[in-house]
Amino acid sequence: MRALTLTLTCLLALAFAAETSAATLHRSYNASFSASRGTATLSIYTNRTASVALSVKSMTAGTWTVALYKGTRASLSTKIVTLAGLRVPSGGRATRTYSVSESVAERMCGSRVAVKLTLGSRSTCASFATVSLPGVSVSPATPSNCQAGYSPCLPIVDDLDCADVRAMGKAPVRVTGSDPYRLDRDGDGIGCE
Numbered sequence: 442m443r444a445l446t447l448t449l450t451c452l453l454a455l456a457f458a459a460e461t462s463a464a465t466l467h468r469s470y471n472a473s474f475s476a477s478r479g480t481a482t483l484s485i486y487t488n489r490t491a492s493v494a495l496s497v498k499s500m501t502a503g504t505w506t507v508a509l510y511k512g513t514r515a516s517l518s519t520k521i522v523t524l525a526g527l528r529v530p531s532g533g534r535a536t537r538t539y540s541v542s543e544s545v546a547e548r549m550c551g552s553r554v555a556v557k558l559t560l561g562s563r564s565t566c567a568s569f570a571t572v573s574l575p576g577v578s579v580s581p582a583t584p585s586n587c588q589a590g591y592s593p594c595l596p597i598v599d600d601l602d603c604a605d606v607r608a609m610g611k612a613p614v615r616v617t618g619s620d621p622y623r624l625d626r627d628g629d630g631i632g633c634e
């Protein structure tokens with residue numbers, strides 16, 4: 442019996458390893474819900490799908506709606522996507538992992554992202570750091586990836602000046618990284634103002 446249990450454990454471990462090796466993790470972001478109600482993890486993979494894992498505790502039982510927003514938990518802006526409900530049993534603990542499509546991952550790029558759970562008039566939020574997408578494994582024919590360090594998303598090109606940024610209708614931009622395009626000469630964190 443013990444041998445059988447060990448074998449099953451090994452098979453499960455192998456299956457898990459096979460599943461996780463299909464996508465290489467680009468970056469994970471962790472966040473906490475207010476009032477110690479659990480945690481959320483947002484993972485971005487190099488094939489540009491993403492997953493959101495929610496783990497909650499001390500929550501009111503019921504099926505909570507789940508949505509991702511741009512912004513922070515104190516200041517939600519645009520809704521990105523509504524995910525399937527999170528069913529919390531009595532006892533208040535639940536865990537669920539959601540797969541998020543490429544287009545949704547692209548909408549999150551370059552922004553702070555928050556997850557909001559709602560049940561009736563109650564809600565709780567958690568916010569992640571600014572989300573970046575991997576700049577790898579994109580064919581040159583589709584150069585619409587996001588340069589790290591700017592919000593909103595700017596494309597990855599050899600160079601970009603403020604005239605280009607204004608022509609795209611994206612000025613001014615918030616500089617959140619090393620400013621590779623040198624858009625913020627006076628260093629106040631805002632480029633092309």
Ligand SMILES: [Ca+2]
Binds near residue numbers: 625626628
């Ligand atoms: Ca500036």
